[in-house]
Amino acid sequence: MENTRGKVFLVGAGPGDPGLLTVKGRECLARAGAVVYDRLLNPALLEYAPPEAVRIYVGKAPDRHALSQDEINDLLVDLARQGKQVVRLKGGDPFVFGRGGEEALALRAAGIPFEVVPGVTAAVAVPAYAGIPVTHRGLASTAAFITGNEDPRKGNSAINWEGLARAVDTLVFLMGMANLPYIVSRLLACGRSPDTPVALIRWGTRAEQETLTGTLADIEGRAQEAGFRNPAIIIIGQVVNLRSTLAWLEDKPLFGRRVIVTRPRAQAEGLTRSLADLGAEVINFPVIRTEPPADWQPLDTALDAIGEFDWIIFTSANGVRYFWRRLLERHQDIRSLAGIRIAAIGPATSRALEERGLLTDWQPREYVAEAVAAGLGPRVRGRRVLLPRADIARPFLAVDLRRQGAEVTEVTAYRTVKNEENAGSLKEMLAAGKVAAVTFTSSSTVRAFLDLLGSGALDLVQGIDVFCLGPVTAATAREAGLQVAATAGEYTVEGLVRAMENYYTTIRDGGGDSNQSRSL
Numbered sequence: 244m245e246n247t248r249g250k251v252f253l254v255g256a257g258p259g260d261p262g263l264l265t266v267k268g269r270e271c272l273a274r275a276g277a278v279v280y281d282r283l284l285n286p287a288l289l290e291y292a293p294p295e296a297v298r299i300y301v302g303k304a305p306d307r308h309a310l311s312q313d314e315i316n317d318l319l320v321d322l323a324r325q326g327k328q329v330v331r332l333k334g335g336d337p338f339v340f341g342r343g344g345e346e347a348l349a350l351r352a353a354g355i356p357f358e359v360v361p362g363v364t365a366a367v368a369v370p371a372y373a374g375i376p377v378t379h380r381g382l383a384s385t386a387a388f389i390t391g392n393e394d395p396r397k398g399n400s401a402i403n404w405e406g407l408a409r410a411v412d413t414l415v416f417l418m419g420m421a422n423l424p425y426i427v428s429r430l431l432a433c434g435r436s437p438d439t440p441v442a443l444i445r446w447g448t449r450a451e452q453e454t455l456t457g458t459l460a461d462i463e464g465r466a467q468e469a470g471f472r473n474p475a476i477i478i479i480g481q482v483v484n485l486r487s488t489l490a491w492l493e494d495k496p497l498f499g500r501r502v503i504v505t506r507p508r509a510q511a512e513g514l515t516r517s518l519a520d521l522g523a524e525v526i527n528f529p530v531i532r533t534e535p536p537a538d539w540q541p542l543d544t545a546l547d548a549i550g551e552f553d554w555i556i557f558t559s560a561n562g563v564r565y566f567w568r569r570l571l572e573r574h575q576d577i578r579s580l581a582g583i584r585i586a587a588i589g590p591a592t593s594r595a596l597e598e599r600g601l602l603t604d605w606q607p608r609e610y611v612a613e614a615v616a617a618g619l620g621p622r623v624r625g626r627r628v629l630l631p632r633a634d635i636a637r638p639f640l641a642v643d644l645r646r647q648g649a650e651v652t653e654v655t656a657y658r659t660v661k662n663e664e665n666a667g668s669l670k671e672m673l674a675a676g677k678v679a680a681v682t683f684t685s686s687s688t689v690r691a692f693l694d695l696l697g698s699g700a701l702d703l704v705q706g707i708d709v710f711c712l713g714p715v716t717a718a719t720a721r722e723a724g725l726q727v728a729a730t731a732g733e734y735t736v737e738g739l740v741r742a743m744e745n746y747y748t749t750i751r752d753g754g755g756d757s758n759q760s761r762s763l
Contacts, residue, residue: 248326248356249276249322249323249324249325249326249327249328249329249355250323250328250329250355250356250357250358251319251322251323251329251330251331251346251350251355251356251357251358252271252275252328252329252330252331252357252358252359252360253331253333253337253343253346253347253357253358253359253360254268254271254272254330254331254332254333254337254360254362255268255333255334255335255336255337255341255343255360255361255362255363255364256268256280256281256284256285256288256332256333256334256335256362257334257335257362257363257365257368257448258334258335258363258364258365258368258369258447258448258449259283259284259285259334259365259446259447259448259449260285260368260372260448260449260524261285261287261288262519263362263363263368263448264288264291264362265360265361265362265363267360268360268362269291271328271330271360272288272291272292272330272332273291273292273293274293274328275292275293275296275328275329275330276296276297276322276326276327276328276329277296277297277298277299277322277327277328277329277330278292278296278297278298278299278329278330278332279299279301279315279318279319279322279329279330279331279332280298280299280300280301280302280332281301281302281303281332281333281334282300282302282303282309282334283302283334283474284332284334285449285524286526286668287525287526287527288332290508290527292330294664297322297327299318301314301315301318312342312345315346316345316346316349316350317349319331319346319349319350319355320349320350320353320355323350323355323356324355331343331346333362334362334365335362335363335364335365335366336361336362336363336364337359337360337361337362338359338361339364339366339388340388340390340417340418343359347359364388365417365447365448365476366388366415366417366476368447368448369444369447369448369476370415370442370444370447370476370478370482372444372447372448372452372492373442373444373447373452373454373486373490373492374485374486374487374488374489374490374491374492375442375478375482375483375485375486375489376482376485376489377413377415377478377482378412378413378482379482379485382412382480382481382482382485383412383413383480383481383482384412385410385411385412385413386411386412386413386414386415386480387407387411387413387414387415388415388417389402389407389414389415389416389417389419390402390416390417390418390419391416391417391418391419391420391421391422391426391476391477392418392419392421392422393422395422395425400429402429404429404430404432404433405433405434407430407433408429408430408433408434408435409433409434409435412480412481412482413478413479413480413482414430414477414478414479414480415476415477415478415479416476416477416479417476418473418474418475418476419475419476419477420443420466420471420472420473420475420477421473423443423462423463423466423477424463426477427459427462427463430459430479431459435459435479436459437458437459437460438458438459438460439458439459439479439480439481440456440457440458440479440480440481440482440483440484441456441457441458441459441462441477441478441479441483442454442455442456442477442478442483442486443455443456443462443466443471443475443476443477443478444475444476444478445471445472445473445474445475446474446475447475447476449524450499450500450501450523450524450677450679451499452492452498452499453471454486454490455469455471456483456486459479492522495521495522496521496522496744496747496748496751497518497521497522497523497743497744497747498522498523499522499679500522500523500524500679500680500747501523501524501525501526501677501678501679501680502518502523502524502525502526502678502679502680502681502682502743503526503528503669503678503680503681503682504518504525504526504527504528504529504682505528505529505530505531505681505682505683505684505688505691505692506529506531506682506684506685506688507529507531507532507533507561507662508527508529508532509533510560510561510684511527511529513736514682514684514736514739514740515527517736517737517740518740518743521740521743521744523680526672526678528665528669529662530661530662530688530691530692530695531659531660531661531662531687531688531691532659532660532662533561533565533633533657533658533659533660534657534658534660535565535568535657535658536565536634536655536656536657536658537658538655539569541654541655542566542569542631542654542655542656543569543573544654545629545631545652545654546569546570546573546575546579549575549579549580549583549629550579550582550583551627552583552627552628552629552652553583553584553623553626553627553628554583554584554585554586554619554622554623554626554627554628554629555580555583555584555585555586555628555629555630555631556586556587556588556615556619556628556629556630556640557585557586557587557588557592557595557596557631558588558592558612558615558630558632558636558640559588559591559592559632559633560591560592560594560595561633561656561657562592562631562632562633562656562657563592563595563596563599564595564657565631565656565657566631566656567599569656577599577600577601580601584604584605585601585602585603585604585605586603586604586605586606586615586619587603587605587606588606588607588610588611588612588615589606589607589610589734589735590606590610590735591735591736593606605618605619605622607619609734610713610733610734610735611713611714611715611734612637612639612640612643612715613639613643615640616639616640616643616644616647619644620643620644620647620648620649621647623644623647623648623649624647624648624649625648625649625650626649626650627649627650627652628644628649628650628651628652629652629654630644630651630652630653630654631654631655631656632653632654632655632656633655633656633657633658633659633687634655634657634658634659635658635659635687637686637715641653659687659691661691661694661695662691663695666695666696669695669696670696670703673696673703673704673707674703676706678707679707679708680707680708680709680710680728680743681704681707681708681709681710682710682711682712682739682743683709683710683711683712683716683719683720684711684712684716684736684739685712685716686715686716686719688716689711689716689719689720689723689725690719690723693723701724701725704725708728708729708746709725709726709727709728710727710728710729710730710731710739710742710743710746711727711729711730711731711739712730712731712734712735712736712738712739713730713731713734714730714734716730717730728746729742729743729745729746730742
């Protein structure tokens, strides 16, 4: 985004679940010319920035920093002086242990305009996702947020341990696992009861979320036995006991599972939202994208003679979109379709037509080309049929309709091409075992997915649950060497989501087993 004067937005990204990004935060990302982001951010958040925006990682791990804080401050100033709209994307809230104040002071000193966009702090959101309110009538009227990173070897602590132990109901320590023994000992020494409930929550709001409970007397031993490590927060107080009743996220059938959605970004919203509603953490990796045909001439020729066709068969919503786009680009009136009957392969295609004022005359009960050919064949015998579709579509439908006596004109309305964007990060995520499942909605997504992964594709997806929309897609996956966990009984996005829900509910309830299924 070009600008004569740059500006920096200090944006809180929330604790991990991309749905917890604020509306204003998303709007800032959508206008960003540069995004400077931290280590623990969900990579899905970067999708909200324009493709051309510069993305700069400045993450800080306990043992190494990509950039020092001073270098980050200088980077923000430099980017803004280049005229960019800069989003400094920070985990949680910028002003809650996020060093946002230091960055704001540096920007002010340099004369750079800035805005602060508050975020949902992990201190509140992470306990809530584990079923723990930080305040509750009758149990906790006060709460304190405390850094867990204070060096226990320093002589004079900046933390009022006696005040915390005696006067505050709920204590929330952020990133304090390394100091857990020190925190426990100080609170006990200052009078907090050993029976005080404690919860440790790791990777809160994300697919890896894990919660361990105990008391001040035994939490150290429990944490050591479980190998509990950062990133985690520590909650101390009676509100922890509410978790046994209020825990809600773990009840969702897809909780703890990170799911890759491979369909084109423009079509993925419904599937993404439905899976997230069931508790999954969804990562959109559109392995294909659609583009106009290399040559519009075949479709233009058909549109010039559109009145000569008796039927138009649309096999996808993309076919509808590109057909309609070309119609409008040619300034061709929708009334030129008067008298032509319309067939659609499924409800999504029918909805795309309805949105443009066209009602479907016929739709098969099963949403595959074989069902279209069987049901529509007798109706189009001796008729002229226009079939606008993808360049890589299966030839079966056109061949079988011709066999049944139809005169079929098959034209390319759009091309399907591989989308190599983010292929590297996809491989890293798979290799690290951070993916539980992958969804395929077409044969082209299967082929593109495997092509992008390269020669070691089958090794990378070993142990990952594969879900397919329809038998044709499933057959393509199996032929490629993938083990399909489940196929949608109804060949729609809704059917795919139900298949996944049923599959994981059966496993969770002990009614089935899978060598592939894994929670993260």
